[in-house]
Amino acid sequence: MRDDVLLRNLTPTVIAVLVRRGADFAAAEDAVQEALIEAMRVWPQDRPRDPQGWLITVAWRKFLDAARAEASRRQREELAGAEPPAELGAAVDDTLRLYFLCAHPSLSPASAVALTLRAVGGLTTRQIAEAYLVPEATMAQRISRAKRTVSGVRFNQPGDLATVLRVLYLVFNEGYSGEVDLAAEAIRLARQVAAMTRDEEAAGLLALMLLHHARRPARTRPDGSLVPLAEQDRGLWDTKLIAEGVGVLQAALARDRLGEFQAQAAVAALHADARTAAETDWVQIVEWYDELVRLTGSPVARLNRAVAVGEADGPRAGLAALAELDPALPRHTAAVAYLHERDGDPVTAARLYAEAARAASNLAERDHLTRQAARLNERLRGAPERRPTQ
Template sequence: MQEEVVRDLVPPAISALCRRGADFASAEDAVQEALLKALANWPDSPPRDPQAWLITVAWRQFLDQLKSADARNARELRLAQQPAPGTPPGTDDSLRLYFLCASPALTPASAVALTLRAIGGLTTKQIADAYLVPEATMAQRISRAKRQLGGIRLDAAGDLRTVLRVLYLVFNEGYSGSLDLTAEAIRLTRQLASLTSDPEVRGLLALMLLHHARRSSRTGPDGRLVPLRSQDRTRWDTETIAEAVVILQDALAADQLGEYQAQAAIAALHADARTVEETDWVQIVSWYDELLAITDSPVVRLNRAVAVAEADGPAVGLAALAEVDPSVPRHTAAAAYLHENAGDLTRAAHLYAEAAQKAGNTKERDHLLREAARLRSSR
């Protein structure tokens, strides 16, 4: 049974069971059990309608679970005959699950794990490998998340912005582990974009694609981190960039600017420049101003300070950076870069070494240490 087929079948099956009265945890468990039976039976005797087969077998599995727990048989039969409880007409099953998995009742880590399991169709082991944690740990996390959703109705109103944050978290997990979470996040966001016309969904998809297009140039042959300004731009995926720009233009045409559209516009300006020197830093600063008006994020202020330095000089950039909280991640690294551009190599070397101690991963730490060593050796 192909992985793509399973991914397409799982969300509607879970949704169908929830509409019939199953809680999310029981529905997901029943569908997983039905999938095991499908793996055993379908190769020799494939069903005429795989979706209907999976829902039927999963529903029977759910009823068996209730019976084995000495549940109320009369209620089971009554639930089986009831229509979907208040489900808005035309609402896609997958979209309902996006909202459920991104419930504000869950922690971000739990929401991401549950999204990958219920909508992504990934196994607990695959998700655990992606997060570099033991399978038992991830199983506990997913089970705890499902318990927390026990009293939440599937047709309850959800928050699309929470869904988008969860998908962006999946994307930003990066490229570690045996599963490519960035590709999985793009796949899920494409699916969501097909279910809603909200321009921010298309903005997020464009943003992901633009970052993903530079993936092959982000590390060297030895695995070392390569910053944007030093990347080999001939290795960027121009077809993916072109697709992202079309998606972004379509989103911006709706004239409902959001943070993901603004971020994608900045990424598109970087992708459009054939060299670092050709980058339109003035327009990038303008987009950062738009983004600040939407989010007022200290991280955005930090990135804007670096862009200001490129547009107006390091002294102006350092003045802008002085207004940013020093506790913001990568603040010290940004200060090091701006001091280097200002010609204060001693101060810059010291800051690079200090930033390395605060780095969030090994590749970033090693890169910052090399930068410090480079400046010290040049003096």
């Protein structure tokens, strides 16, 4: 295993060990980061036989060097004696404990996921800033504020479950579409949370992750380009994951306490249930988006609902629904382009695909939209130009 991959995998455990020994979260994270720098300097010439033990030793030494004598020693002794919180139980691993710490209620969801990606996921500040579309300096300040907020939090003060679920959801999405693969780890932790809490929304989140992850092998071509859902080879979908996700979802829905993750999972299940794109039950999908909008009021849910309306009731109905939404919404222009193409207006669709590509933040998405525009422009060069619809 490459050194950088091994170090990223070891980071959560080493931070947790330091915190259990008495370091507060911010100090532990700083000490581990220094130890990682030392490892990248030393390991290429002299890799230790026990990498985790080496990291713990060096990180702990870094922490002690930065500590302030007697007051810091008393604080370490006090924190080292803290028992694991009853809400988490003794069987929960170090990584999940850190998720609960990072998801402390005093943090906003945006700060919580940024802190988690940095401390637990091993992403750099630059990578997180790119994911949030903000300058690196802005993200560095956000992470520093979050670390100061949780610096005195003990492990017997776990974060709010709803925030933990939100953070896991965002981490999964970063792993699902980002340059660092965190999706499988998010699923592993979601399994623990669902089993530990028996919460309907925890189960809904797990089902959603499983159903999306089942489609992953079909989402990209060998050259890395995206494959739209309608064009995916459904024979590549993982039927075992789909069956598990549907089973988890059905058990959660049976408790009759609907939440947003269950509603999203229901949409994913309907896509997974269709043998072909043409057999997709778009009417039911619209109904589930209605529930999701009712639960959250989310503009993104409204956007997805409008696209589903375009599939269920025709592209002009979808365009009418999109016209009621803020054009600045992410993927709004791409959705309008798609429905114009469905409505037989390739001129407008090609122009809007190119516009959407310029605004896309993800390289794979930008490439996909550029290809869509090029495909339509190539077709238009071989046919008489058609005026855009009014």
